[in-house]
Amino acid sequence: MDIFDCIIIGAGPAGIFAAINISLKGHKVLILEKKSSPGRKFLISGSGQCNITNSYREVDFYLNYFEKKNFTKKIINRFSPDDLLKFFKKRGIDFITKENGKVFPASNRASDLLDVMIKELKQLDITVIYDNKVESIKEKDNIFNIVANKNYLSRSVLIATGGKSYPLTGSEGDVESICKNLDVRLNNMIPALTPLYLNNNHFRALSGISTFVKITVKNNKKEKYSFSGDLLFTHKGISGPVILRLSRYINERSELIISFSKLDQQEFEERFLKWTDKNGNRPILKLDILSHLPARLVETLLNMSEITKDTKASQVNKRQRKKLIDNICNHNIKGFKKAGFEVAMITRGGVPTEELFTKSLMHKRHKGLFFTGEVIDVDADTGGYNLQFAFSSAYVAANGVCDYLD
Numbered sequence: 531m532d533i534f535d536c537i538i539i540g541a542g543p544a545g546i547f548a549a550i551n552i553s554l555k556g557h558k559v560l561i562l563e564k565k566s567s568p569g570r571k572f573l574i575s576g577s578g579q580c581n582i583t584n585s586y587r588e589v590d591f592y593l594n595y596f597e598k599k600n601f602t603k604k605i606i607n608r609f610s611p612d613d614l615l616k617f618f619k620k621r622g623i624d625f626i627t628k629e630n631g632k633v634f635p636a637s638n639r640a641s642d643l644l645d646v647m648i649k650e651l652k653q654l655d656i657t658v659i660y661d662n663k664v665e666s667i668k669e670k671d672n673i674f675n676i677v678a679n680k681n682y683l684s685r686s687v688l689i690a691t692g693g694k695s696y697p698l699t700g701s702e703g704d705v706e707s708i709c710k711n712l713d714v715r716l717n718n719m720i721p722a723l724t725p726l727y728l729n730n731n732h733f734r735a736l737s738g739i740s741t742f743v744k745i746t747v748k749n750n751k752k753e754k755y756s757f758s759g760d761l762l763f764t765h766k767g768i769s770g771p772v773i774l775r776l777s778r779y780i781n782e783r784s785e786l787i788i789s790f791s792k793l794d795q796q797e798f799e800e801r802f803l804k805w806t807d808k809n810g811n812r813p814i815l816k817l818d819i820l821s822h823l824p825a826r827l828v829e830t831l832l833n834m835s836e837i838t839k840d841t842k843a844s845q846v847n848k849r850q851r852k853k854l855i856d857n858i859c860n861h862n863i864k865g866f867k868k869a870g871f872e873v874a875m876i877t878r879g880g881v882p883t884e885e886l887f888t889k890s891l892m893h894k895r896h897k898g899l900f901f902t903g904e905v906i907d908v909d910a911d912t913g914g915y916n917l918q919f920a921f922s923s924a925y926v927a928a929n930g931v932c933d934y935l936d
Contacts, residue, residue: 534560536931537676537684539664539708541568542701543917544903544924545690546647551928552688553654557935561656562678563700564663569644570699571692575917580640582618582921583611584914586631594911595919596778601883602908602919605891609925611918621646632913664704666711672898686898686931690924693877693904694719705880705905714893717882721874722909724777725769729865732834736763739824740770741790747776748785755779761788763827767866774912777868778878788861790823790831795859802855810844817843820858831857876916880907890930891923898934902927 536552538545541563549559575581584591592599592606615625615633623646624636635642651658661679667687668675676682694703709716740762747755759772780786791798801819809816814837820828829839835854837846846854856862871877881901885894891906893899903920910916 531681531683533673534558534682534684535935536560536686536688537562537674537682538688538690539676539704540690540692540903541565541658541660542690542692542903542920543569543572543644543647544692544920544927545688546651547921548688548690548902548924548928548931549656550647550650550654551925552931553656555932557932559656560682560684561651561658562662562664562676562682563658563660564704565700566660568648568658568660569640571696571701572644573640574696574699575640576634578640579634579638580643581632581634581912581914581917582625582643583614583633583918584631585611585627585633586913594913594915595908596910598883598908601888602910602922604888605926606918606922608929609922613925614918614921618643618646621650630913664708667708669712669896669898674898686900686934688900688902688927688931689905690902691905693880694871695721695874695877695904697871701877701904703877709881712896712899714896714899715882715885717879717907719877719879721868721871722778722878723774723875723912724869725764725873726767726773726777726866727869728767728863729867731765731767733763733768733827733830734765736824736826736830737765739763739826741824741827742822743772744789745772745776746787746789747780748787749779749781749783766869768863771912774875778909780868782867786863786866788863790827790858790861791819792822793819793859795855798859799851799855802851806843806846810842812843813839814841814843814846815839831861875912876909877904878907878909880905882907887930889926890933891927892930892934900927900931900934 535557536559538549538561541561553559592603595602626636627633664678666677674684674687691704692701740760743761744758757772757776760770761772762770834857837850891900902923
């Protein structure tokens with residue numbers, strides 16, 4: 531039976547990129563993929579446009595990796611956003627930078643990036659076997675026996691099976707059964723970057739509308755977090771960048787306080803009274819400090835405050851005014867649940883970073899066993915940071931494999 535230098539489990543971007551880098555150094559690589567085609571989740575990233583990395587540098591790039599910023603800094607410093615873009619530019623891909631530093635292929639097609647990597651696999655004569663789910667891995671005398679549709683032997687193994695988000699793409703948490711078999715500890719895997727489903731969705735009719743908001747999260751009397759950004763109303767609740775970002779900090783007992791205004795409550799009320807004094811005969815719908823909001827959202831907030839859109843400013847009584855100001859400046863949301871893995875963008879949890887050698891991403895208790903990408907317990911903000919980690923960790927793991935083999 532052939533013995534490979536490295537068998538990679540999973541043909542997502544991290545697995546493929548690692549295979550390329552290992553093969554470039556002359557080692558014999560095999561990729562095992564349980565689905566019938568590669569990169570399924572990658573192809574739908576960024577709605578198929580693929581926000582591959584981020585160029586924004588006005589704040590610390592690594593703050594977007596939350597409590598794992600020190601770990602990820604060591605990984606990404608070895609294969610930076612510039613290095614990643616150079617790899618694809620050298621192979622004919624141009625890029626554009628959009629809002630907040632988000633970098634996309636100029637074609638806005640993730641498939642163009644995947645095609646480049648698949649072409650590279652073919653040029654390097656790397657075999658990928660599809661429809662081949664790994665059932666278990668056993669290690670004896672520095673040789674790994676990988677049990678799938680048949681047995682495979684390898685001097686090293688790189689696990690790149692992804693997390694549990696978007697399971698229909700094949701990202702079903704296979705690392706859990708593999709690691710259990712190897713006695714490798716995992717941190718609990720939970721959905722991250724996920725929308726919220728509201729128990730009482732008063733905004734259902736606004737589905738598809740987005741607006742800029744400020745949100746305060748209260749988990750208890752002491753624990754508070756503040757966020758700002760675009761909120762998207764959906765038929766089930768609320769989503770958008772600001773909701774995805776805060777989803778990692780909340781539980782189902784949390785309280786969300788949303789401000790739809792750019793002003794604080796006191797300033798809003800002062801401006802409200804000043805405007806109504808001068809414009810008593812005008813519909814309250816025309817209130818100038820609401821002009822930045824979508825008209826349908828304003829109507830909804832008025833209805834919640836028992837005010838019709840045709841009500842004149844002078845007809846709004848004190849109780850209605852207080853209710854409207856609360857709904858706009860301190861809109862309280864309780865009773866929601868986080869959406870599950872079926873729509874979560876990424877997974878939080880996985881192989882603990884402290885159990886991996888940072889220099890190689892080899893497991894500290896299992897020589898020859900490496901991990902890359904979303905299987906590692908690193909989750910980042912939206913904006914290309916998670917894909918950057920996937921490629922950077924693949925590069926580091928690939929070099930770790932080569933150092934181990936050499």
